[in-house]
Every structure is written in structure tokens, then in C-alpha cells.
Amino acid sequence: MDYTTLGRTGLKVSVMGLGCGGPSRIGQATGNTEEESIAIIKHGLNSSINFIDTAEFYRTEKIVGKGIEGFNREDLVLSTKKSTWGSIKPDKVIKSLERSLKNLGTDYIDIYHLHGVILQDYDNLYSEVVPTLLEMRDQGKIRFLGITERFNVDPQHTMLQRALKDDIWDVMMVGFNILNQSARERIFLATMEKKIGILIMFAVRLAFSRPIRLKQCIDELIQNKQINPSVIDKEDPLGFLIHNKGVESVVDAAYRFCNYEPGTHVILSGTGNLDHLKENIKIMQKPPLPKEDVIKLKEIFRNVDSITGE
Ligand SMILES: NC(=O)c1ccc[n+]([C@@H]2O[C@H](COP(=O)([O-])OP(=O)(O)OC[C@H]3O[C@@H](n4cnc5c(N)ncnc54)[C@H](OP(=O)(O)O)[C@@H]3O)[C@@H](O)[C@H]2O)c1
Structure with missing residues (x-):
């Protein structure tokens, strides 16, 4: 597994x-049972x-x-989030x-995010909640501040574009994939x-995990x-994309496409299936997609900013 430095956090x-x-x-x-998820x-x-x-x-x-x-806490980077829907006040x-x-059984969180923020809520959260997050950081309970977008309702990244104007966020969680590559230019x-x-x-x-859903997305984008x-x-x-020098599957293409995109650090993979996890770990160790395939993917989807692949 390759390691990288998570921007200005310096975390490996x-x-x-x-x-x-x-x-x-x-x-x-x-x-899954709890044991299977563990x-x-x-x-x-x-x-x-x-x-x-x-x-x-x-x-x-x-x-x-x-x-x-049983794992050494210092070797791990834990990221968790405060929901931002409903009313959130500093005491909450x-x-x-x-x-x-x-x-989590720990006394510090490496990255604490405001979760699923939408543009309309951003200014209020910034003035009401960020001062508390900074206090928590000063107390050593949080190491770095993060913010995540609500990609399904904001596939154009309007909230993150606003957040970029405040020099407070060390980490951002961004929706990006073969279908919607709009974060490349915008974020x-x-x-x-x-x-x-x-x-x-x-x-x-x-x-990218259900062929029928991919077809529906393509139909929508054509329409x-x-x-x-x-x-x-x-x-x-x-x-x-599937050929001798190419990928073995669409999932393979989807993770590798993101992994080699300049500006990305950690590609999150979500699964409840141990075989999928093993496959994804192998995928993440493979080289970039062939250049001509990447060029073609960029060309086909260059105008897309309306869909998330949900
Ligand atoms: N706004 C936010 O803050 C926000 C929103 C969304 C997600 N997130 C974070 O981002 C993480 C990643 O997103 P995601 O969970 O949607 O991950 P993802 O890796 O993009 O997709 C997960 C889906 O793909 C399937 N899958 C994974 N590997 C597969 C494989 N090898 N073959 C076939 N299917 C496969 C999974 O099903 P199986 O279980 O069957 O493998 C699951 O349905 C989340 O877990 C969460 O931590 C944050």
C-alpha cells in the first residue's frame, strides 16, 4: 500500500x-453482524x-x-464527523x-469534520460552531479541522468553493468519480x-458497482x-477500459481513476464484504490507467456536473 502526506496536516x-x-x-x-464488520x-x-x-x-x-x-493508536488516522442538519449549537x-x-475509545480525533454541509448553512456554521472546534483543537481533542460536502444535493461543489475562501479547513471530503469530474477544476x-x-x-x-445503475446514469446524462x-x-x-493493458473491471477503473488524480490524497472505499475489501486493496496497488483511456474518460464526461453516481 502506498502512503502519502495529507496536505498541510503532515499526516502520513x-x-x-x-x-x-x-x-x-x-x-x-x-x-453483517458486528463481528463481521469488526x-x-x-x-x-x-x-x-x-x-x-x-x-x-x-x-x-x-x-x-x-x-x-490492539492496534497502536499513534499509527492510525481517525476521521469522524459532526452532523450539520437540524439545529447545531456549540454545546451540542x-x-x-x-x-x-x-x-472510538480514544482521547483525540485526528480529523473532525462538519458533515454534509450545504451552502445555505455554511456561514451560520462558520460563525456559530467553528470557534468551538478551535477551542477543542486547542484542548488537544481534535488535531485537524475538516469539512465534507453533501454531494447528492450539491454535485457542483458550491459549498466547498465557498469554504475555500476561509483558511481554516485542513482537510476536505469531496465527491469525485469518472462520471462527475467537476472537482478537478473547481476544487x-x-x-x-x-x-x-x-x-x-x-x-x-x-x-460503478451495479451495471444497471451505470446505464441509468448514462441515459440521464444523454437526456x-x-x-x-x-x-x-x-x-x-x-x-x-477492459483490455490487455487496461483494467479488469469497472470497479478497478473507478478506484484507480481517482487514486491517480492530481490533488487527491485518500480514496475512501466503503464495503461490508471481505472479498471486496481484499480486491480493492489489490486495485489500489495497481498502476494508473493507460493514458489514452484517461484522456477518453476526461473527454466523454468533461461537461458533467449534475450527477453523483448514487
Ligand atoms: N458527505 C459525506 O461526508 C459522505 C457521504 C458519502 C460517503 N462518505 C464517506 O465516504 C466513504 C466512501 O463512500 P462509499 O461508502 O460510497 O464508498 P465507495 O467505495 O465509493 O462505494 C461503496 C459501494 O460500492 C460497493 N463496492 C465496494 N467495493 C466493491 C467491489 N470490489 N465490487 C463490487 N462492489 C463494491 C459497496 O458494496 P459492498 O458492501 O457489497 O462491497 C458499496 O455499495 C463512506 O463510507 C463514508 O465514510 C461521506
Whole structure:
């Protein structure tokens, strides 16, 4: 597993991070027992992944706490989040953080995010909640501040573009994948300059793990004129990537495409399936996609900013 430096945090992180939310919630949404989900975490950590992302909202923090038992805390980078929907006041943030610390069985969080922020809420959260986060950081309970977008309702990244104007965020979690590459110009150019650490979500999601969903997305993009139907095979839209020097599967293409995108640091992979985890770990160790395939993917999807692959 390759390691990289997470921007200005200086943290050494594995390029693959274990995502404990998404459609699988490490299997808690797909029928795993708690033991099976713990086994996923332990397998990831034993395979050199050192980055784990969870959130109070996912209800997987306690499982992560059990999964990391027996590992050296200093070797791990833990990322968790405060939900930002409903009313959030400073006292609630303090309580949430204390609960997250207890659930995870640790006395500090490496990256504490405001979760799923939308543009309309940003200014209020900034003035009401950020001062408390800074106090918590001064107390050593948080090492770095992060913010995540609500990609499904903001596939154009309007909130993160606003957040980039405040020099407070050390880490941002961004929706980016083969279908919606709009973060390249709108987010990564600036984050590379500011040395903000970038975590990628939605690399695979549903569009790249369920062929039927990919076809639906392509149909939608043709209908709203974001892709040109003459440049894509509607029946097998990404089939051209599978060849001798290419990838073995669409999932393979989806993770590698993100892994080698300049400006990205950690590609989050969410799964409740141990075989998928093993496969994804192998994928993340493979080289970039062939140059001509990347060029073609950039060309086909260059105007897309309306879809997430959910
Ligand atoms: N706004 C936010 O802050 C926000 C929003 C979304 C996500 N996130 C974070 O980002 C993480 C990553 O997002 P994600 O969970 O959507 O991850 P993802 O890796 O993009 O996609 C996960 C989906 O792909 C499937 N999958 C994974 N590997 C596979 C394989 N080898 N073959 C076939 N299917 C495969 C999973 O099902 P199986 O379980 O069957 O493998 C699951 O349905 C989340 O877990 C969460 O930590 C944050």
C-alpha cells in the first residue's frame, strides 16, 4: 500500500481509506453482524490501511472503536464527523465530540469534520460552531479541522468553493468519480495551492458497482445533454477500459481513476464484504490507467456536473 502526506496536516496516510458510511456502513446496512464488520476493519488495518473514516450519523463509531483495539493508536488516522442538519449549537458540538471520543475509545480525533454541509448553512456554521472546534483543537481533542460536502444535493461543489475562501479547513471530503469530474477544476486546483488534504468519496458508489445503475446514469446524462451519445456505447459504457493493458473491471477503473488524480490524497472505499475489501486493496496497488483511456474518460464526461453516481 502506498502512503502519502495529507496536505498541510503532515499526516502520513494510506492512499486507500476505509469508509464506514455509504451504502454498506461496513456491512451494518447489508446484514453483517458486528463481528463481521469488526473483522473488515481489522483486515484493513492488518493490510496496511491506516486511515478510517466514520461519523456520528453512521452509527459505526463503536464498531470502529472495537476494530482498532490492539492496534497502536499513534499509527492510525481517525476521521469522524459532526452532523450539520437540524439545529447545531456549540454545546451540542462539545457533547457530540465527547461521545465520538468515547465510542472510538480514544482521547483525540485526528480529523473532525462538519458533515454534509450545504451552502445555505455554511456561514451560520462558520460563525456559530467553528470557534468551538478551535477551542477543542486547542484542548488537544481534535488535531485537524475538516469539512465534507453533501454531494447528492450539491454535485457542483458550491459549498466547498465557498469554504475555500476561509483558511481554516485542513482537510476536505469531496465527491469525485469518472462520471462527475467537476472537482478537478473547481476544487483541486485551489486545494493543491493551499495544501488542503483531500479525501475522495463516491469513487465507486452505486454507478460503478451495479451495471444497471451505470446505464441509468448514462441515459440521464444523454437526456440532459451533458454527454454526447455518439461517443459512448450505451449498452456497455465503460467496456472500452477492459483490455490487455487496461483494467479488469469497472470497479478497478473507478478506484484507480481517482487514486491517480492530481490533488487527491485518500480514496475512501466503503464495503461490508471481505472479498471486496481484499480486491480493492489489490486495485489500489495497481498502476494508473493507460493514458489514452484517461484522456477518453476526461473527454466523454468533461461537461458533467449534475450527477453523483448514487
Ligand atoms: N458527505 C459525506 O461526508 C459522505 C457521504 C458519502 C460517503 N462518505 C464517506 O465516504 C466513504 C466512501 O463512500 P462509499 O461508502 O460510497 O464508498 P465507495 O467505495 O465509493 O462505494 C461503496 C459501494 O460500492 C460497493 N463496492 C465496494 N467495493 C466493491 C467491489 N470490489 N465490487 C463490487 N462492489 C463494491 C459497496 O458494496 P459492498 O458492501 O457489497 O462491497 C458499496 O455499495 C463512506 O463510507 C463514508 O465514510 C461521506
